[in-house]
């Protein structure tokens with residue numbers, strides 16, 4: 001006669017007792033409530049199949065097994081890398097393709113979050129061409145160290161670190177491969193970022209191994225994908241989204257930003273010319289069930305501002321700053337929603353729109 005004690009002993013033997021919440025024996029049926037730490041359906045299925053096989057092996061067909069598997073994702077699994085003390089939210093800025101304006105968007109988003117009253121850092125992890133030092137007019141800066149930690153360079157109130165500070169723009173190529181991962185690890189963990197509401201990470205373009213290692217390195221709260229309206233760029237957005245949604249990455253995508261969405265001539269600011277097609281990103285965002293965080297026009301002064309080293313979101317004229325402020329607010333809205341719908345993590349602290357009044 002099989003007893004409840006036999007079943008509990010067996011659960012210990014097969015080393016699943018820490019996943020078992022409750023065991024009941026009713027006649028010839030064992031009812032076991034278990035936890036799965038992965039939200040993926042195939043994991044649940046795999047657990048079910050393995051349990052049935054193990055029980056049949058041990059107790060034969062005399063004992064029926066009824067499993068109730070519930071999903072509980074532990075905090076630890078949401079947090080990819082070691083938590084960084086003092087940093088509340090880490091947002092990865094990615095693009096499926098190169099040259100779509102990812103670094104420009106990251107810079108202006110950083111400035112806009114700062115204008116909304118947040119403490120912001122920006123890590124330039126673009127190994128192929130770190131451009132943040134130029135965009136923030138700190139091309140020749142060299143970070144110092146304090147208590148064995150790198151001190152970020154501050155520009156326009158944003159804490160900055162970039163591979164460009166160390167490699168020199170022309171040597172960017174040396175950062176490829178394992179060395180790049182190691183360097184980025186140091187920029188993230190061996191730096192004194194201080195207290196930050198947001199650390200934005202300007203990822204390299206594309207979706208390769210280096211992205212995976214960066215994203216697994218840090219507890220990324222959410223990602224934002226930048227695209228241009230062309231079909232080829234939009235097609236690559238799907239790859240970017242898929243990368244963040246891989247089970248081992250599992251970083252929520254907060255939304256898509258369409259850059260260079262339309263052209264506005266300076267002399268006719270009311271006219272919008274959709275040179276590369278209209279509403280491509282919006283339709284894509286809808287089909288992927290993601291928010292479109294905003295559309296940024298092609299404007300000469302955005303490029304000039306980047307080249308000059310003073311992001312366009314700082315301009316007196318309100319056209320560009322307002323577009324970016326709206327995008328920053330939408331991103332925070334999406335983050336708030338993400339925090340409501342997903343299990344809380346240590347890295348996620350912003351739960352309301354408080355502090356979002358424009359300064």
Ligand SMILES: Nc1ncnc2c1ncn2[C@@H]1O[C@H](COP(=O)(O)OP(=O)(O)OP(=O)(O)O)[C@@H](O)[C@H]1O
Pocket residue numbers: 095097098099100101102103104105126129131204205259260296297298299300301302303304306307
């Ligand atoms: N909305 C815009 N209007 C005009 N020029 C823009 C706009 N966005 C970006 N640019 C310009 O386009 C060029 C590419 O932008 P950026 O370097 O930000 O792209 P990226 O996606 O980060 O590139 P990479 O793939 O090299 O990392 C830059 O010269 C930038 O100033």
